[in-house]
Amino acid sequence: MSPKRLEDMYDAVIVGAGAAGLSAALGLLRSPEIEDLRAQGVDPKILVVSKLQPLRSHTGSAEGGIAASLGNVESDDWHWHYYDTIKGGDWLVDQDAARLLAEYAPETVINLERQGVAFSRTEDGHIAQRRFGGHTRDFGGEPVKRAAYAADRIGHQILHTLWQQCVAQGVEFAEEWYVTDLVLADDGSQAAGIVALDTHAGKVQAVHARNVLIATGGAGRLFHTTSNSWDLTGDGMALALAAGLQLEDIEFVQFHPTGLAHTGILLSEAARAEGGVLRNADGEAFMERYAPEHRDLAARDVVSRSIMAEIDAGRGVADPKDPDGPKDCVWLDMTGIAPERMAEALPQVVETIEQYANLDPAKDWVPIKPTAHYTMGGIPITTDGEVYRWNESDDSDLANAHPEWLIDGVLPPSRTLGDRVVVDGLFAAGECSCVSVHGANRLGGNSLLDACLFGTRAGRTMAARIAENPVDSPMADDSTDDALIEAADQAKFRRATELADLLAGNTDISGDSDGDSDAEAASANGNPYELMARLGSLMDRALAVRCNAESIVAASDQLDSTFRPAAEALRAHSDTAAFNQEITAIWEVRHLVELAGAVLAASGARKESRGAMYRTDHPERDDERFLAHSMIRLLSPEERDRLHDEIAKAGQDEPAPVFAAHPISWQPVHITDYPPKKREY
């Protein structure tokens, strides 16, 4: 579905139609402000833009549950959830945000139920809850059943329910539109709209909007082995970088311990929650050694690292589908789960194993391998969903005032100060954002919660802004609209020119020629799909589960010397613009390359191990220096030119500074209730 006609100006455009984007749309439309407006006969002009058809968003693949201290099965307290979230995130969590997350989780889950989610039920008809890794009672004590679930299809249920509610609200969608630009006006201080490729018509469109919300999901496709869908190419994050904004804590990528061998397809944590046990090549249930108390249900990063340690120690197994291949898997033993329980609680897990591994989990051990799963970092937002820039105060002033803070003569990241400057009318929610509830490692069950809860909050914040000056109001003040329209139209013009260029640069191979010359023609203009696969392998080698300075710099060099030029050289092989998927793929791989650069640079700057990030050259957490959020951005084109001049002037003797194209600053962690402790499971 595409809009019949684009409005000249929208009150809000929402990019992404997963849990976060749809929650924002609903939060906006159900707010008291918008209800008031509607009562006055003023309809808000809202458009939801998605690169997929409806109901295809990756939210639908979430299996395990959504965490909330409902206490339906055993007694629970939101303070425990709050503490678990902070501890799970290895104390790189903004505690004001985590507090909101835990406190309003029950309300969020109950609202989902009342909108139609088909939750599994207890015998007395309440929402059923199950155990999930890292969720405990009494501040880190015994495991607690906190994850509300719908068999193992909670994401599907939530996605469909939210879409259904949007249908009820009459939300307008632009489907299979791929957003290419986030447009800011007024020196980047205000959102002006977006530019998008309508893939059906093959046309670039400018969508003018006073408010923009980015909810494009994660960036799992940075890696080759990933549980993420083919569409999670970090678009929103890359759009923010390109618009001159920062990304927060982007070095933290969670690897889910149980991807189905080399496919990367996720086997829900519920498989272990229901009694599945990890075993090495000797059949040993090795998690007892690494996490004596929580064993197979320790936090995800702990389990992933334990698996890698077993593999490194030569106790891994080969994927039975590739028996001569590397021994880079371990076993998931589900044979102890009663078959009836397995069918009732884990139908999706069983189906995936049967379908894609050709094994019977009731009898066979299943090969598994950590798979890139979730990006903890993203576009920095306040707890109201507003995107902000972090302006770091001048280091030298602080250093002079507090000489005792210096370590080896420099001010460490943990001591920096500054302030947040909100970009007017720009919002983000869900996995592409970072309100910092997940810190260095997300707890299971907290992602859907983050998307729904902070998505709704962002929607409400937008509603308040819209109510101040709605587009449709007869008294509307549209004096600033011209600047927004001009900015968006200019960006559209640039993008349309580029599109024409990409289409024209082709050698058409879609004809009837034989395979060999097809392949040659394909390599002549490069192939975005092939480049994406190679980029995934590069990032797997450099960063998957563990990394060090050497692996990071090597990958970064290759990215600059090989991948960036290759991405720039890509051209389409068909000149028909309509449904030209290769055009989208070219822009996606360029997004991934830019994002990979930022992830590598941020990983290089954090010289410690924390949560999901494990550096073999800095194996300990270092609160004294790095208890801080990294805030990374791209140099603007002008800044980059200046940098190149300086490098040229410095001559051959000076090695080019590593990661100079990615200025990084640091933001203190909000610690209000729970001071950092050692994180043990």
Next chain:
Amino acid sequence: MAEANNTTVTLQVHRFTPRAERAERARGGSPFARKSSPFGGGSDSAARRPRGKQWVQEYTIPARPEDTVLDCLMTIKRTVDPTLAFRYSCGHGMCGSDAVSINGTPTLLCTAAIRDWAKQPGALPQVDDEGFRHIGDETADDNTNAEAEASADSTDDAAAHGGSLGVIELAPLPGFPPQRDLIADIDPMLNQIRKLTPYLEADGVLATTSEGKVDVFEYLQHPDQLAKYEMLSNCIACGVCEGSCPVFAGGDAFIGPAALIWSSRFINDSRDAKAMDRMDAIDTADGVAACQSVRACSRHCPRGIDVGEEMWQIVAKVRER
């Protein structure tokens, strides 16, 4: 995935490239273009019938029996032909993007394994001289069939089948206008789903909190009440059942199995207060009355819904009310 082996598969893909839009608009201006059909003609699918270039293209690539057809198409995009268009997203049967016709049968690309669908050319049903094909599910025309045999024959001699696992024919989902290659326009299905108020209409107001305390609770629903509609709520709106249904063809005559499954999902939900209204809405000539109980819709539902049986149940329920 396909590097360390030496078996191959041949995919015969029915391709289509739409003509540039300018030509379309010119035709829209023709006084002869939009004559109304004697069969209703309310649908705009006829007006949107795409024009462009159609052909069948063959790709022979390395593949293993356990690979999915989607794996093979991705290999083609990466190594042979990046212009081949098909929808795909999650790759494991949850998102519902990739319903197409495989060997004439609607199903998902990502759940179809080569071992289940590849056929040795000899086993393909032949098209006879008059262009009819015998019982089976093959739709290739004479030329491509001959080519398929030729290309497969040439590799046959190396071993039993020369390492060729066989041929698979791919076409866009039937019943919907093709847009490009394997991409079809399934908006008619989504619009029909939208028509039947596909959202829970319960009686309560939404929960609020005061000072962080939950002061209202979820609707209670017992496991046996959940069981009445849980399976129906698993529908991913992929369109496989619609493409299989001989009555459904874009939707004028029949609102289609998917929309009825969605309606039934709410009718059977104990929390919903509008069951009677919902049954009225589907008690129409193009609603439950149009279902002819062919039950082809059940065959390849990726969520395992026995669509035909559910249709039967909802028809009975509507009649009994």
